[in-house]
Amino acid sequence: MGSREKKLTLKLLINKESGRVVFAECGKDFVEILLSFLTLPLGTVIRLLDKHSSLGCMDALYENVEKLDLKCLQTEACKSMLLCPRSVAERHCKDLKIKVDNLDPKRLYLCLKWDCVARVHKLFSSVADARCPCGSPMDKFALLWKKEASCDGGFCEGERARFLVSDDLHVSLASMASSFSLLQEFGIHDVSLLQEREVSVGRHEDTLVQCIHGVETAAIQA
Numbered sequence: 001m002g003s004r005e006k007k008l009t010l011k012l013l014i015n016k017e018s019g020r021v022v023f024a025e026c027g028k029d030f031v032e033i034l035l036s037f038l039t040l041p042l043g044t045v046i047r048l049l050d051k052h053s054s055l056g057c058m059d060a061l062y063e064n065v066e067k068l069d070l071k072c073l074q075t076e077a078c079k080s081m082l083l084c085p086r087s088v089a090e091r092h093c094k095d096l097k098i099k100v101d102n103l104d105p106k107r108l109y110l111c112l113k114w115d116c117v118a119r120v121h122k123l124f125s126s127v128a129d130a131r132c133p134c135g136s137p138m139d140k141f142a143l144l145w146k147k148e149a150s151c152d153g154g155f156c157e158g159e160r161a162r163f164l165v166s167d168d169l170h171v172s173l174a175s176m177a178s179s180f181s182l183l184q185e186f187g188i189h190d191v192s193l194l195q196e197r198e199v200s201v202g203r204h205e206d207t208l209v210q211c212i213h214g215v216e217t218a219a220i221q222a
């Protein structure tokens with residue numbers, strides 16, 4: 001973990017008696033990272049969790065594809081596609097403050113022959129090791145955004161919006177009403193039972209797992 005790693009700050013409200021997080025107050029940046037987990041392809045989840053996803057037999061399947069003989073596959077690109085699948089929502093995730101997936105979403109692969117790029121095929125590949133119809137490998141990359149109808153990025157409305165995230169990952173806009181509603185849900189009638197704590201969240205593996213399993217772990221390890 002480098003010292004320049006980007007971090008986000010969450011404000012946790014903790015029940016001092018149970019040690020349980022009631023909710024985290026955070027900005028749009030953290031909520032969008034949380035939501036972006038749903039856009040990750042299954043192969044990416046297994047890769048990011050280093051084949052310890054506990055998703056049934058999927059870790060074993062991923063490992064077996066890593067070892068799979070290329071003779072079983074149409075092209076070498078099929079293996080890249082299976083092990084490093086691209087997300088269809090990567091444009092939405094391009095400006096996340098912390099990149100959950102370390103693949104560069106703008107990277108596209110080309111065959112640099114003039115006919116292939118500009119005149120005849122005009123093709124690009126989103127995965128490495130694809131083969132151009134001319135027979136050459138598409139192994140040169142360019143940083144481009146494909147033309148597509150999409151938003152500018154992100155998922156949430158309001159640059160300065162504040163959110164509450166409960167320990168079961170219920171997300172709501174921060175307000176007095178939503179705060180009281182969560183306190184009621186937890187049966188908390190005495191605010192002196194609550195303790196406020198700030199934690200920093202980065203991209204390293206422990207934090208990634210914390211985000212997937214809930215913000216409660218973050219409070220315990222803070």
Ligand SMILES: [Zn+2]
Pocket residue numbers: 111112113116132133134135136
């Ligand atoms: Zn070509």
